[in-house]
Amino acid sequence: MESFDAPDPEENRKIAAESLVRKLRTRSLSISEARTVLKTHGLDGAQIDDVLDDFTRRGYLDDAALASQLVESGSQRKGQGRVALSRALAQRGIPRDVVNAALDELPDDDAERALDFARTKARSLSRLDAETALRRLVGQLSRRGYNGSVAMTAAKTALAEATFGGRPSGVRFVDSD
Incomplete structure (x- = not known):
């Protein structure tokens, strides 16, 4: 009859640390994310803190x-x-x-970055009416984390530039004489 002993805590710690190294090879992790990885290996709080302290000291986690x-x-x-x-x-x-x-x-240039983004998107919205284009562009900017006034200003400016600098719209009358 085989005897099943509890896993060796030091061996378990080693396996958990190796698993964390493999994760860190593919993506940088925060200390909180690393803690989550270590918890899946059944380490207790002291062991987790020990591994995290070691990885932080070595510069693997920062x-x-x-x-x-x-x-x-x-x-x-x-x-x-x-x-x-x-x-x-x-x-x-x-x-x-x-x-x-x-x-x-980060430089305090949210307005400038919002305008840069809005300019890249404004041309693709030129086929829409002005109100729809404005609404969509403000929505895109808002989803990117720009506050309402910054998003609205950037969207209006970019759409005005795209309309002014873009192709003329409307009917053209040409004198045939």
Whole structure:
């Protein structure tokens, strides 16, 4: 008859740490996300804290660096505003003070970034009537985390530029003489 002993706590810790390393190879994790990974391996609170402390000391886990990276990529690549960035960081379990510090590094140019995004979208809305185009563009900006007044101003400006600089609309009368 086989005897089933309880798993060796040190072996269990090692397996959990290896699992966390595999996850970190594919994607940066917040400390909160890493804690969740370790919990799935049945470690107790002290063991989890020990692994997290070790990974943090080695620089594998760094909420501040991750927050800065996410703010940079979210604002530059995705054109996200502060609200969307804050929400994304909070969803990753990054503490509020770290989120605020990362957002403080961001230049206060929400209006400019919103306008840049709106300009890229305005041309594709040219086939719509002005009211529908404005409503859709403001919606897109709002979903990207820009507040109402910034979204409205950027949308109006971009649509006006697209209309003014775009192809003329309406009927043309040509003198045939």
